[in-house]
Amino acid sequence: MRLLVVEDDEAIAVPLVEGLERAGYTVDRAATASAALARIGQADLVLLDLGLPDMDGSEVCRQVRQTSAVPIIVVSARGDESDRVLGLELGADDYLVKPFSLRELIARVRAVSRRAANDLEPAAQRFGALEIDRRTRRVTVDAREVALSPKEFDLLSLLGEDPGAVVSRQEIMDEVWDPHWYGPTRTLDVHVASLRKKLGDPGLIETVRTVGFRLRHP
Numbered sequence: 001m002r003l004l005v006v007e008d009d010e011a012i013a014v015p016l017v018e019g020l021e022r023a024g025y026t027v028d029r030a031a032t033a034s035a036a037l038a039r040i041g042q043a044d045l046v047l048l049d050l051g052l053p054d055m056d057g058s059e060v061c062r063q064v065r066q067t068s069a070v071p072i073i074v075v076s077a078r079g080d081e082s083d084r085v086l087g088l089e090l091g092a093d094d095y096l097v098k099p100f101s102l103r104e105l106i107a108r109v110r111a112v113s114r115r116a117a118n119d120l121e122p123a124a125q126r127f128g129a130l131e132i133d134r135r136t137r138r139v140t141v142d143a144r145e146v147a148l149s150p151k152e153f154d155l156l157s158l159l160g161e162d163p164g165a166v167v168s169r170q171e172i173m174d175e176v177w178d179p180h181w182y183g184p185t186r187t188l189d190v191h192v193a194s195l196r197k198k199l200g201d202p203g204l205i206e207t208v209r210t211v212g213f214r215l216r217h218p
Helices: 010-022 033-042 057-067 081-089 102-120 150-160 169-177 187-199
Strands: 002-006 026-030 045-048 072-076 094-097 124-127 130-133 138-141 144-146 205-208 212-215
Touching: 002 010, 002 033, 010 026, 010 102, 026 033, 033 045, 033 057, 045 057, 045 102, 057 072, 057 081, 072 081, 072 102, 081 094, 094 102, 102 169, 130 150, 150 169, 150 187, 150 212, 169 187, 169 212, 187 205
Parallel strands: 002 026, 002 045, 045 072, 072 094
Antiparallel strands: 124 130, 130 138, 138 144, 205 212
16 A cells, blocks of 8 residues: 655655555655645545645645545544534545644555545455455344344454454554553453354354464365
8 A cells, every 4th residue: 555645744644655665565755735736636535634735635635536436534633623524624534733643644554545446346245155345234144144243244254354464463453442441351252252153154264373463265
């Protein structure tokens, strides 16, 4: 995934770009609105500051939305409700107020990119007898509907995004629960055990010891 960081403050932009690159992203940076608008077509997701030297970021967001559906996360020191509402009304997919942690930002990037990808995916994915329909949030096994809790569905849906690939415990907690989750440490294991029981196939969700879990690819 290629991210475009639109930020004119070097003290913020440099560590932000470095942190995102360490997390595995390809990152471009633009320090002005004009440079950002010229590079929008090369980005998979945009992190947009509002306080730019040549144009307000809200106007950048408005112009981008006239020609592109690229996901935009506003990253701004403007934390008033009116600013957040305006950003979302102009087409931003999310709004994050400075200061923030890199961990929270990455969780937001994953969530927004996942929603954008789901909009382009078929309504349902089938893995052998298992079918996951994200739009209706229904799961069936051999055409029999399985009643899942919201967290169980989100967990299964996340594993189904890349069947066969290992998803770390930390990534699951960030995506399905919250980057700031402080509940019981075994809540993930409890939900996995419940899912296995409800799906009727304990081997469908495989444990990768000390790492995380993966959905077995048929």
